[in-house]
Amino acid sequence: MxxxxxxxxxxxxxxxxxxxxxxxxxxxxxxxxxxxxxxxxxxxxxxxxxxxxxxxxxxxxxxxxxxxxxxxxxxxxxxxxxxxxxxxxxxxxxxxxxxxxxxxxxxxxxxxxxxxxxxxxxxxxxxxxxxxxxxxxxxxxxxxxxxxLDKSLLEIEPYDIELLKLLATGLTQEEVSLQFKEIGITPHGTSSIEKRINKLKIFFKANNNVHLIAIAKDLGLV
Structure with a gap:
């Protein structure tokens, strides 16, 4: 012992x-x-x-x-x-x-x-x-x-975590795009960010962005 x-x-x-x-x-x-x-x-x-x-x-x-x-x-x-x-x-x-x-x-x-x-x-x-x-x-x-044992969260990438964190602070998609561009995160285009948000909403079965952030917070992602 x-x-x-x-x-x-x-x-x-x-x-x-x-x-x-x-x-x-x-x-x-x-x-x-x-x-x-x-x-x-x-x-x-x-x-x-x-x-x-x-x-x-x-x-x-x-x-x-x-x-x-x-x-x-x-x-x-x-x-x-x-x-x-x-x-x-x-x-x-x-x-x-x-x-x-x-x-x-x-x-x-x-x-x-x-x-x-x-x-x-x-x-x-x-x-x-x-x-x-x-x-x-x-x-x-x-x-x-x-x-x-649920492997689903392993599919969430660092990019997604940063995106969720910025959305949780109240930034718009356009503001997130500018922030990503400033710190060198790609892709940083607004259309790419919108597609990623939609993918995350489907993945987490979220009804909207507010619901998505709430789920992310419950999971400890942000």
């Missing part, structure tokens, strides 16, 4: 519950942090002391307060930790259920597990920790597993 684990959450109740679960797994050294910057410092110290952490368990969302933090989200922390300790195992424990966001964490950041916070999440957390220790495939909460 893992020998040294750090859990990061800004809620004491969550940290306490996770620590209790880790204790039940007989993990000898458990640390916790309420801030991402604090967690990164502890992980750096572990490397300097040649006593690195085996596993990072982190939330994604952290409320801002009086402290000025460089790392303001779980994604920021994961990216920073991966740069200094690429082989550390990472388990996300969050209420966030946006499919696109989770897929990015798995495919781009290489996390080892994702568990949704909920009524029965602590038993799932313990199962996930054991699974990750055994080097099994990415561990997912059951309610996420079938959703992420």
């Amino acid at each position: 893992f020998q040294k684990v750090i859990t990061v959450d800004d809620l004491d109740t969550i940290n306490i519950a996770v620590i209790h679960a880790l204790e039940e797994l007989s993990i000898p050294e458990i640390q916790h942090a309420k801030y991402c910057d604090e967690a990164l410092l502890k992980i750096k110290k572990g490397l300097v002391d040649q006593q690195p952490y085996d596993l990072l368990i982190t939330d994604l969302s952290f409320k801002l307060d009086h402290r000025e933090e460089k790392l303001q989200s779980g994604e920021d922390l994961i990216q920073a930790v991966k740069r200094i300790q690429p082989d550390i195992k990472i388990l996300v424990f969050s209420i966030e259920d946006k499919t696109h966001r989770i897929k990015n964490l798995i495919e781009k950041e290489g996390i080892n597990g994702y568990i949704l916070k909920g009524r029965n999440s602590i038993p799932e957390l313990k199962k996930g920790i054991q699974s990750i220790y055994n080097n099994d495939s990415v561990f997912l909460s059951p309610e996420l597993a079938h959703t992420l």
Whole structure:
């Protein structure tokens, strides 16, 4: 089993519950942090002391307060930790259920597990920790597993994401065309953009642009 684990959450109740679960797994050294910057410092110290952490368990969302933090989200922390300790195992424990966001964490950041916070999440957390220790495939909460097996979102390209983001800010197709031209994204003609929007509306079964943006936001695309 893992020998040294750090859990990061800004809620004491969550940290306490996770620590209790880790204790039940007989993990000898458990640390916790309420801030991402604090967690990164502890992980750096572990490397300097040649006593690195085996596993990072982190939330994604952290409320801002009086402290000025460089790392303001779980994604920021994961990216920073991966740069200094690429082989550390990472388990996300969050209420966030946006499919696109989770897929990015798995495919781009290489996390080892994702568990949704909920009524029965602590038993799932313990199962996930054991699974990750055994080097099994990415561990997912059951309610996420079938959703992420849906390959349809893989057809959405970076171009589509940028288009949806600009539309979500209230830009017209003509304004999006100018913006794309300025930053060198092609195709940037208004007719090409209109065709792409129509394709996205068909793909997502959206009735209009407003409905399309609402669906994109629900999926975490924008």
